[in-house]
Amino acid sequence: GKREGAVLYPTVLVDVTPEMKVVCQEVFAPVISIIPFDDIEDAFRQANDSRLGLQVGLFTANLQLAMRAVHELEFGGVIINDVSTYRADVMPYGGVKDSGIGKEGPRWAVEEMTEERVVVINLS
Known part of the structure; x- marks a missing residue:
């Protein structure tokens, strides 16, 4: 792809x-790699055969396949009918395996920086 300074143009x-x-x-750039597969089992196997698992995007009109992807794909987020980079601050964002540590997003950031304690006082 084309690069101008720190800008990398979308690349296929x-x-x-x-x-x-x-x-x-992990490639944090507008890059997509096209990898052929024989059937959906092969596609899921190839996707899961990684030490990383941030997010994955799957485009399908088949709700059954979408739910199967949610259960079988080993990623912190499974995005149906949108790109794998989709995120909103109100949702937990983070990976599994070697992708990231913890979750991002206001609620999850506060939880990660909070040390919960239980205090019991018996005054009798």
């Missing part, structure tokens, strides 16, 4: 392999 990559950094590491 084909003929990539699972060993390439752009596939096996």
Whole structure:
């Protein structure tokens, strides 16, 4: 893709392999890697075969397939019919496996910075 200073223009990559950094590491840029698959089981297997799991996007009109993705894909967020970078501050945002530590978002940030305690006082 094209780059101007710190700006990387949207890029579509084909003929990539699972060993390439752009596939096996997190890419925080407007880059998409096109990887063919034989069936949906193969697609889910390829997606889950990673040490990372921030978010995944799946486009489908099939609600049954969407719910299957929610249960089978090993990611912190499963976004149906939108891109994997979708987020809103009111929702927990964070990954599983080696993607991130904890969750972002106001409620989750406050919880992460809070040490809960139980105090019991028996005055009798």
